[in-house]
Amino acid sequence: MSPKQATVVLVGRPNVGKSTLFNRITGSRRAIVAPIAGTTRDSLARPGEWRGISFQLMDSGGLFGASEDPLHELVVVQGQRAVAGADLIVMVVDGREGLVPGDERIARELRETGRPVLLAVNKTDDKRAQAAVPEFFQLGFDPVIDISAEHGHGVAELLDEIVQQIGGLRGTGVAASRVPPIEETRVAIVGRPNVGKSSLTNRLLRQERVLVSEMPGTTRDAIDVPLTWHRRSFRIVDTAGMRRAGRIARGGKVEIVSVALAKESIAAADVVALVIDAKEGATDQDAAIGGEADRAGRGIVILVNKWDLVKTSEPGFAKAFDEELRRHMKFLDYAPILHISALTGERTAKVLETIDKVAASRRKRVPTPALNKFVEAITAAHPPVSPGRKHVRIMYAAQIGDAPPSFVFFTNVATTFHFSYERFLVNQLREEFGFFGTPIRVQVRRRK
Numbered sequence: 001m002s003p004k005q006a007t008v009v010l011v012g013r014p015n016v017g018k019s020t021l022f023n024r025i026t027g028s029r030r031a032i033v034a035p036i037a038g039t040t041r042d043s044l045a046r047p048g049e050w051r052g053i054s055f056q057l058m059d060s061g062g063l064f065g066a067s068e069d070p071l072h073e074l075v076v077v078q079g080q081r082a083v084a085g086a087d088l089i090v091m092v093v094d095g096r097e098g099l100v101p102g103d104e105r106i107a108r109e110l111r112e113t114g115r116p117v118l119l120a121v122n123k124t125d126d127k128r129a130q131a132a133v134p135e136f137f138q139l140g141f142d143p144v145i146d147i148s149a150e151h152g153h154g155v156a157e158l159l160d161e162i163v164q165q166i167g168g169l170r171g172t173g174v175a176a177s178r179v180p181p182i183e184e185t186r187v188a189i190v191g192r193p194n195v196g197k198s199s200l201t202n203r204l205l206r207q208e209r210v211l212v213s214e215m216p217g218t219t220r221d222a223i224d225v226p227l228t229w230h231r232r233s234f235r236i237v238d239t240a241g242m243r244r245a246g247r248i249a250r251g252g253k254v255e256i257v258s259v260a261l262a263k264e265s266i267a268a269a270d271v272v273a274l275v276i277d278a279k280e281g282a283t284d285q286d287a288a289i290g291g292e293a294d295r296a297g298r299g300i301v302i303l304v305n306k307w308d309l310v311k312t313s314e315p316g317f318a319k320a321f322d323e324e325l326r327r328h329m330k331f332l333d334y335a336p337i338l339h340i341s342a343l344t345g346e347r348t349a350k351v352l353e354t355i356d357k358v359a360a361s362r363r364k365r366v367p368t369p370a371l372n373k374f375v376e377a378i379t380a381a382h383p384p385v386s387p388g389r390k391h392v393r394i395m396y397a398a399q400i401g402d403a404p405p406s407f408v409f410f411t412n413v414a415t416t417f418h419f420s421y422e423r424f425l426v427n428q429l430r431e432e433f434g435f436f437g438t439p440i441r442v443q444v445r446r447r448k
Contacts, residue, residue, distance in 0.1 A: 006166045008048065009058045009083055011110065012092035013102045017122040021092060021149035022046070022059035025159065045225060050159040055166055058086070083109075088116050088165050090158070091139075095121045095129035095146065099136055107139040116165055119144045120158055125151055184226065184233035185359040188265040190293070191275035192285050193241025196305040199342035200275060201225070201238040204351060224265075229352045237265045242289050266292055270362070270403070271299040271355045271437075278306045278339070281321070282328040290332050297404040299358035299438045300335040303351065308341040334430060336437050358437030362403045366433050371397050375409070378428050384411070385418045392417070395447045404439045405429075410447035417444055 010018040026046040048057035060083070083089060089110055093103050110117050119141040124130050125148040133146045143161060147154035189197045202208050205225055224237040239262035266272055272293040276286050293300050302325070311317070322337055336354055340347045375397045384392040396410040407429070409417075417425065426440045 006055045006087045007058060007085060008055050008088045008090060008162055008166075009060055009086040010090050010092055011060055011083060011106065013094070013100075013106065016092045016094040017149045018059050018092050019044075021090075021120070021122065021147070021155070022057060024149050024152060024155055025050075025057055044223060048162075050163050053163045053166065055162070083113060083115075086113075086115055088118070088162065089113070090118045090120055090162070091141065092120045092122050093136055095124040095132050096126070098132040099138065103136075103139065107141070111140070117141045118158070118161055118165065120154075121146045122149050124148055125153060184235050185271060185355065186224075186235045186237065186269045187271050187273055187355055188237045188239055188262075188269035188293075188298075189273045189275060190239050190242065190262060190266060190289055192277070192283070192289070195241070195275045195277045196342045197241070197275050198238055200273075200303065200305065200340075200348070200351075201236055203342045203345060203348050204236055227352075229356075232356055234352065234355070237269065239265050242285070263292065266298060267296050269293075269296075269298050271301060271358050272296075273301050273303050273351070273355065274335075275303045275305050276325070278304045278310045278321075282325045287329045290329055290335075294331060294439055297439055297441065299355075299362045299404075300332060301351070301354050301358055301437060302329075302332065302335050302337045304337060304339045305342055307339040308344050308346055311339070334435075334437060334439065354437070361434065361436040362405065362438035364405060364433065364435065365402055366399050366405075368398055371399060371407070374429075374432055378425070382421075382424065384421050384425075386413065387416060387418050400443070401441075404441055405435055406441040406443070408443040408445060410445050413446060415444055415446055417442070 010022055012018050022044060025048050044059040046057055048055050091103075091106065091110060093099070119136060119139060121129075121133050121136050121144060124133060124146040130146060133144065136144055145154055145158045145161060147158055149155065189201055191197050201223070205227055223239075224235050227234045227236050242262050274286065274290050274293065276282055290300065290302075304321070304325070310321075318339060321339075325337065326333060336358070338347055338350055338354060340351065342348060375394050379394050384394060386392050391413075393412045394409050395412060398408055400406050400408050409425075416422075422442055426442060429435060429440055
């Protein structure tokens with residue numbers, strides 16, 4: 001059995017620059033950076049790599065210190081959980097503020113864990129902050145490295161020390177990995193605020209990985225966590241709740257960035273899990289979020305959460321519910337619907353199974369001979385028409401892409417099909433070749 005990959009956790013008070021450092025090391029913009037104490041709530045995790053050595057980097061929420069965040073106590077618990085699972089801890093302090101009691105309190109707790117700790121003095125890009133570096137030696141950690149996460153100063157030296165420390169962990173069964181990453185299916189869990197996205201994420205991961213609260217907007221960053229299921233690799237991305245544009249603007253900078261990250265997560269996903277509140281049914285905002293995923297060409301699974309609160313013994317209730325949902329989101333008629341309860345676990349075992357099926361479907365390729373045999377049969381029974389109702393003959397067809405499946409049809413005259421015929425053709429392709437839960441793209445060209 002190969003050793004597990006080393007986990008490096010960034011720890012510190014709110015607003016000392018952990019998220020900026022996290023983004024700098026991982027080469028991403030996954031963590032939201034804002035001058036507001038307590039912006040980061042959940043512990044983010046992304047692969048880090050330096051000099052050919054890879055490791056898992058976690059950005060914990062701010063521990064101790066001033067924060068007006070009503071969820072701060074939960075954030076601290078999340079951070080402590082991340083520390084408990086760390087192989088190496090990087091404590092980040094603010095060189096401009098100097099040594100404060102909150103730093104000393106964190107240092108005492110870190111010493112009690114018995115885990116190796118590096119100390120990074122951040123924001124040392126001015127002389128006054130550099131002059132304050134020596135006072136941090138009182139915390140008893142060695143080495144102490146002065147950095148500027150914003151400008152990159154000293155980060156290379158910090159990374160050198162991180163990979164050196166990781167190397168020393170090899171005898172404990174922990175190792176930095178040089179193995180290329182396994183291909184994984186990226187799953188973005190999206191929806192309006194408070195529909196149960198984070199509860200579902202925790203249920204799928206079988207751990208309290210992200211904060212859950214009845215307060216809308218609890219999740220801010222796009223939290224992504226690797227998961228292995230039946231020897232398949234997934235990356236589950238729990239996103240911030242997406243409200244209507246006007247309400248987002250009133251939510252301030254953090255919410256604007258949160259929703260932007262949620263949209264980026266949709267664009268980067270293989271499959272989007274659209275979570276809908278069963279008590280409220282499908283709303284216009286649910287349809288707008290689904291439309292974002294459809295336009296991006298992602299596979300889509302519709303998860304009707306909190307089903308335990310609405311299901312009845314009344315015959316036909318589920319069927320009527322789904323018919324109303326389909327009516328509200330006709331353009332997602334290809335997306336499978338699952339009735340689940342993240343709270344009780346009802347039918348959540350089907351979620352990954354369905355996502356896996358959708359992911360495989362959107363990568364499917366149809367052999368050209370089989371495609372053209374299908375086209376010949378379908379057009380003989382239902383000849384195509386153009387918007388001008390001209391007679392159209394399909395001369396040849398080919399699949400030109402996957403994820404999503406994309407096809408080109410060469411015709412004698414038309415540059416487009418009538419919209420109703422295109423819908424018919426897409427439905428027939430889906431039925432014939434088993435495209436499940438994925439949009440299908442069609443192009444029409446006149447054969448010269």
